[in-house]
Amino acid sequence: MNKVAGSLTEPAPRIVAKTKARKVSKGFFASSFAQFFHSKLSVASLILFSIIALLSYGADWISQNILHQDRDQIDFDLISKGIQPPAPPGTLNHLLGTDELGRDILTRILFGGQVSITIGFLVAVIAVLIGTILGLLAGYYQGWVDDLVNLLVQVILNIPALFLLIMLSIYTTPSILSLSLLIGLLSWAGLTRQVRGAVLSLRSRDYIAAAEVMGASGFRILLVHMLPNVVSLMIVVASFNIATAILIESALSYLNFGISVPVPSWGSMLSDSQTRFTNAPWMVYTPALAIFLTVLCIYLIADGLRDAFDPRLKSM
Numbered sequence: 001m002n003k004v005a006g007s008l009t010e011p012a013p014r015i016v017a018k019t020k021a022r023k024v025s026k027g028f029f030a031s032s033f034a035q036f037f038h039s040k041l042s043v044a045s046l047i048l049f050s051i052i053a054l055l056s057y058g059a060d061w062i063s064q065n066i067l068h069q070d071r072d073q074i075d076f077d078l079i080s081k082g083i084q085p086p087a088p089p090g091t092l093n094h095l096l097g098t099d100e101l102g103r104d105i106l107t108r109i110l111f112g113g114q115v116s117i118t119i120g121f122l123v124a125v126i127a128v129l130i131g132t133i134l135g136l137l138a139g140y141y142q143g144w145v146d147d148l149v150n151l152l153v154q155v156i157l158n159i160p161a162l163f164l165l166i167m168l169s170i171y172t173t174p175s176i177l178s179l180s181l182l183i184g185l186l187s188w189a190g191l192t193r194q195v196r197g198a199v200l201s202l203r204s205r206d207y208i209a210a211a212e213v214m215g216a217s218g219f220r221i222l223l224v225h226m227l228p229n230v231v232s233l234m235i236v237v238a239s240f241n242i243a244t245a246i247l248i249e250s251a252l253s254y255l256n257f258g259i260s261v262p263v264p265s266w267g268s269m270l271s272d273s274q275t276r277f278t279n280a281p282w283m284v285y286t287p288a289l290a291i292f293l294t295v296l297c298i299y300l301i302a303d304g305l306r307d308a309f310d311p312r313l314k315s316m
Helices: 002-009 011-024 028-037 040-057 059-067 076-080 105-141 143-157 161-171 176-185 189-203 206-213 218-254 266-272 282-309
Strands: none
Touching: 028 040, 028 218, 028 282, 040 059, 040 105, 040 282, 059 105, 105 143, 105 176, 105 189, 105 218, 105 266, 105 282, 143 189, 161 176, 161 218, 176 218, 189 218, 206 218, 218 266, 218 282, 266 282
């Protein structure tokens, strides 16, 4: 009987040990994202931003099948019924009202979200791509490569970005792609410095020295051993870049140096409504609220990712 009891109780410590080992061996990214999704504020921000993005990219379907309004359609029924645009929210089928030309505000807000969010993501991709490559090269090879990259970083950081973008928009016709490229080319310097610092600390690790002794090429070391260690940094910085790009595009469009008409963006809608604070406030508050909520959600998501990927803040 004792033998049977002993055989039944012996595996218990092993089970506990295996459970602990599984918890310890949990991957860095898996544990980081798990911690991110434990933050109620971050998850709520992610859900709200996802809803905004889905509504924006579904603007074509929504406008045709639900709102029954085209992006640039002027509602002549308003004039026929004696209603002078801009019409207040709730007038006829216009949930958020119309602008001074009789165009539906909600429809244009949705299409404007396509422009602003697309530019934000494209800028993030361009900035992360350039910043990561230059940071990896500068931190690993050092020497004249590091000096050259640092020179480029200092040049970019000392350029007044907004004024340069305004000057360039005078000589070019801004489009989603061209504006994203211009903003992205001016947004990579911060990430380069952070990646460079991370690679410099990794450069002295034993496994890097072992890979070099075994004959691994510099490209393989950067791709296999260095890049995975800066992916978390790239994710966090990319999130902040999206929010910054949306604000820059909105500022340029507000100053009439952004996306050309008739394509709407939140910034251009604000610019068109700047004289309507008193007689048509819905034209001002609607795009302003869209910018505020979107940027706030992205900043809260980025802040949650930063806390989740910071090893110093990970729960034991």
